[in-house]
Amino acid sequence: MRLVDLIRYTILALRRQRFRSVMLLIAVGLGVGAVIVLTALGEGARGYVMGEFAFLGKDTVVMFPGRKETTGGMPPITGSAARAITLEEVEVLGRTIPGLTSLAPMVMGNGPVSFGSRERESIVVGTTAAFFTIRQLQIAQGSALPDLALSEGKSVAVIGQKLKTELFDNRRAIGQWVRLRDYRFRVIGVLAGSGDSFGRDLSEAIFVPVASAQSVFNVHGLFRVMMKVRDNYRVEEVKTAVSERMQELHEGEQDVTVVSPDAMLSTFDDILRALTLGVAGIAAISLVVAGILVMNVTLMSVKQRTAEIGLLKAIGAPAAQVRTLFLTEAALIATAGALLGMLVGRLLVAAGRHLYPSIPFATPAWAMWAGFGLAVGTALVFAWLPAQQAARLEPVDALGRR
């Protein structure tokens, strides 16, 4: 039998049981769509987290307040430690640990930034000049934050590109005074680019000296400290040195977390990859359920078309051909359902990307093909039994007479 004829014959049969065919199509489509959307979510989360940290080079060490006992887990993002990390301690670290070149303490918060009648809620980063070096940020106009003593505040600010546009349009921002809560800052620099490496956030941020930010938000502790390891020093050793020094400073209490992003990244990567796989696995179960549905529908089809099977055999169709007919039916509908699911899934993923541009939703190629393959594969496996039943029918019995 020619493939064209086989497909045409099958489509005619499927059209005759339209309701069943459509239900099956939807079931398979849902399964494949679920695999695509859920892996896209997983990958999106992974991409988002990786993007957050990707800007940090291999020679960077980050310190957070607070401690997780288990290693390799998520370090606390919010400082909920018993003891905060203070600027004085950062100063001590910089003085006493030879492996560190530059230290960038950070205080972060949100606040309304205004110029004239325009106001924008934006991210406020209190930090030092070292931050721009470690993050490798380019300045488009003006200069970066000045080199100040850590505890010295100054009313100057660097703003991101987007924030600049929103407050000043095309006018010159350098030298203007912007208001942040009750404080005024003079703009001395504008960041170049949109801050790709950090999503869109940095281009909407305002950078002020760390001591000034502490005053603005009335906080004492630091959100995190980024440290750059000097060339020829090993990251792991410096990490340990920082950890031990902090323990001394905190009277023997181990209440800070020091990580190197490199190690952290690979841990995150592993965890999130496992998460994606797990979620994809759950979605795949729906495909197996769809497979059972395929079996039922094929079984029904075989029962309903017994006389037809008998006739086909009488006019010389061998058993294998009868089996092929029913397998084709299952494969065709699974393929159509899978394509439908892929289409809808991709549309949903695209919609998600549109709604949340900062999260890189994307279905990995393997998930697309695994979803498709699994759908068609399970359909074939589950249709095999009923198809085999049809192939084994005795023509005399099937024709309904003896």
Next chain:
Amino acid sequence: MIEVSGVNKTFYLGDSAVHALDNINLRIEQGDYLSVMGPSGSGKSTLLNMLGLLDRPDDGSYCLNGVDTMSLNENERARLRREQIGFVFQSYHLIPRLTARENIELPLMLAGVAAKQRHAEVAVILEKLDIARRAHHLPNQLSGGERQRVAIGRSIVMKPSILLADEPTGNLDTRSGTEVTRILEDLNREGITLLVVTHDNNMGDRARRHVRMLDGAISSDHMHQQQGEADAAG
């Protein structure tokens, strides 16, 4: 040519054995016209199924055009059915979602013949059976006589050597029945072996050779030269 000798077939209904074929010996020459008659349950349908390779006898031998069918596997039997045997059923067994033309094409399609060639061959048959106008109708849009003609078209599209008809006029009114009988006899005149199983004495009497069955055995088998020939000629 069909040669059947010493064939038996027994069914078991619960504990009781039914001897559906009891030591059947039958020799049918190419181009013969037989009618098989007998009461219900006499084994005529079983004989037809056995001759049509739809059913296997328990023992005995059955040679079809020189091929010993007892030693064939299921695939080989299917192939032989396809190439040598045409079936006409009382209830037509047309596939409802296929048009008249597609139903006739079906054996060619299963055999993998290209659409173009199928078209040409089916056109000839449609013309011959006078159903060309109904070619694109579905079975449920056809009259009984037309359906049976489509079924006959399907049975001869592979140019078989034997046509096995099981009560071919059983569901038809007299006029359509006569028409179908005429078509079958025309085909027989062109050389095909025709075997008709029927309850209808009128139809059975038309055959050249009359086989009667009773309780699974052949009770009588004799040649008959009578008005069947004359009628069809006139």
